[in-house]
Amino acid sequence: MSFVLPVYHAPQFDQARFQNAPDAVFAPAPRDGVAPEQYHATSIFPEYFKVDGRWLLVEDSRMDCVAVLRDGKMEAVEFRNLKEGEPVVVGRTEDGSQGIYVHADGFEDEDKGEQETFSFRQGRSRETAYSMDYDSIYELLRHEKEHGRILWVMGPACAFDHDARDAFAALVRAGYVHGLLAGNALATHDLEAGYLRTALGQDIYTQRSMPNGHYNHIDTINAVRLAGSTAAFIQSGQVKDGIIYECVKHDVPYVLVGSVRDDGPLPEVYGNVYAGQDAMRALVRQATTVICMASTLHTVATGNMTPSYRVVDGVVRPVYFYSVDISEFAVNKLRDRGSLSVRTIVTNVQDFVVNVRKGVV
Template sequence: MTIIPTYTPPDFSQGPLASAPVVTTEKAPADGVAPVNFHATSNHPEYVQVTKGSWVLIRENRMDTVIRLRQRVPEAVEARRLKKGDEVVVGRGEEGEMGVYIHTDGFVKDDSRDGTKFAFMTRGSRETPFSRSYDHLYEVLRHEKKHGFIAWVLGPAVAFDKDSRNAMAGMIHKGYCHALLAGNALATHDMEAGLYGTGLGQDIYTREIKALGHYHHLDLLNKVRHAGSIPQAMKQLGISDGIIHACESTGVPYVLAGSIRDDGPLPEVIVNTGDAQDHMRTFAKKATCVITLATQLHTIAFGNMTPSYRVMDDGTVRPVFFYVVDMSEFSADKLANRGSAQSTAILTNVQDFMINLYNNLAQ
């Protein structure tokens, strides 16, 4: 039995959709500017009636973009990418009344509780049992390794523990990672561990604070910048393990997006936010499974770029599995409150999570 749920498209021959109008467009008045009353996209399957009776699904959607129409093909485009004169969908209806229909229940199954109207434990929390979530994730990853595209979004906590760092590197070597998204900190502290055996100056196994250890990540940054690149620094410094080394040795692409607080940063860190978003969006368009670990801002950023569905090469529509792993309920709730309501939360220590995951998938 497949773990990918079947998608049920809307029935455009029935009800109000049958008499819905063709979508209306207006020209972008200037580069990077949308017309007034533009339609803003969701992360759900979104259909545009480009001619009467022809409803076209946006193939690569994401929330908070506009819809540009080119040769009757709708595409979700960040407003900053618009060129003057582009045809942009206008009208803020979502039920077809403006020629746009947002389909929210294409993957919905009957989730009734046999008529039960009152129940406990209906909202995820740190008390929630996650055994089924883990088992499902194991199934998903085994499937996606061969048939999908797995993107990981990592915070530095994954590299602060010896076993967790090894587990993530092992997942990459085993083929369970097709792209890695992170910031300067993850790569810096991962390489710090490779050179000094520390994370922010603390031994990643014994937790011993090393004398002047708070210099370690700064020294590492300086050495990498002097070498000119991460691959060159790994050769010069003899770094032969860890997460970034695993990416380099297996050819798994990674995007390091910069932030205001970055030290250094590493040469590969993309400090222009628009450029960083463009690089991240490349993999958001491909992802069929996303796992985010202990990084609230990068999680929300990638979540906002990733639709809830993927249109495959054969035209079939499938969901994108999105997991947020964190000790904090707040982080998971904030992601959902920013529009990624389809995400599944596993509330636990991410280092324990990584070790658990690797031990179950490494066989």
């Protein structure tokens, strides 16, 4: 069965309540980086604003921004990027009564039928059956390989295991990776595995600790810094496989954003958190499917900048967002932070990657 994108059902703006609704109210930003009082904060859902009698969709949205009219288009703008005097939407209703409408159910299945009032296991936990999720992911990835952009968010656990590392490298080679977001640790331990066959000093297959293995990851960082860049280190032949190796060889963009815990770090790691956020946002803007694995902070950060929809060639389509972690707390934390469209899978990420590779490659 081939994958088919769900149809977006736009609001019926010919209805009287939309026709009779007033235009949205704008107020100027009082200074750079400051929104006017009663500003409207954007969400993950499609939002429309009535301007000169027309309902305009914010085509490139994200959570917790302000809605600004720029060059005749509505845009979601981070507070720090707001310029003094820019027209910002004010009003905190979402039902159209103030010229602001949040359309949360545009992809709802009209034939899904009524849900029972009482039923078991409606949450997503370690007891959930995920067989259908895997099959859906395989179909989705095959579709997105040709028609979308697949962005992966990865924690270092994805590089600690021999089979998982090989599986993800195979996904890159097969065209199922269009971008990668991570921290210093994922790239460092993946390169350590390619350079010294260890991750945090342990053999990536046997998990046996090597003598003086605690030096291995910082020796790897030091060697990369001596080469001048990760790409130069790989081109030197000192690394011949792995996740970052395949990204470099196949021109897959990756963004590494640092933290106060970082060793080194690698030369490409963003030390300025807002520069890193902008770089992450550039890849998120292109993504139609996002899969986050075993990195709570990066997952929440990515979720906060990912809307539930994307406008592609004038058509509104869903953005698919998965969070995979062995911890129920980790996957639930993202939903608690407002990413209500996330699909969660509670499992070992190494097993997840290996299963996905088997399902699509």
